[in-house]
Amino acid sequence: MVTSTHEGSHRIFQDHPEVLGPVFEVLGLPPPVKADIEAITPDATEIKPLERRVDTVLRVEPSDGQGFLLAIEAQTRKAPDKGVNWA
Template sequence: MVGSSHEALHRIFQKDPALLTRALQRVLHVPFPEPHDIAALNVDLTEIEPVERRVDTLLRAETDEGTYLLVVESQGKVDDRKRGSWPYYLSYLYEKYRCEPVLIVITQNSATARWAARPIRLGFPGWHSLTVRPLVLGPDNVPVITDERQAEQ
């Protein structure tokens, strides 16, 4: 149950939003840029309409070091919408399964591989709240198999 101490910890920033950036700058010494304007937004993050979100393949790998979710995404071309979808997938899967998700992107295109390998950083420069670093299998790092015996292996 939410109590008054919980509410007091965050509501002070609703009353004085600039206090939060001052605290980041002066107390934590985080180089947060000086805001020109701060507006309180709706705090309800509930999705009213169902949103279809599917990963291409999802595997659970049990290891001696722990359990991992292997999120495999096949990517034919650059698609900047994925820069929002992939962090969402990983966060959702972590919350649902309580084990570490690992994003693996598979592509046949070198430019797409370079694009997909770029880290997705959410937050502000110098202090990222979330960083997604996809592992990428593509034409530049996966050898072409031309031998039938090699393909069998």
């Protein structure tokens, strides 16, 4: 169920992607240098009639050209099956 807390946590990344620095640190990844970051559609629906949405999807385009997508999901409790479900 979507709540204002859930939406607010994603608006932070969507509207202020510069706050991603600590996220990269926690993940043990180097943050991209001079990257353009934009929010893109979170719709992950496949050809099958099954709708899937990611809370926030950001396109990160570092100046070195090695772009990637970053999917962000908020969880209000531990979800042990989440990793398997995402795969």
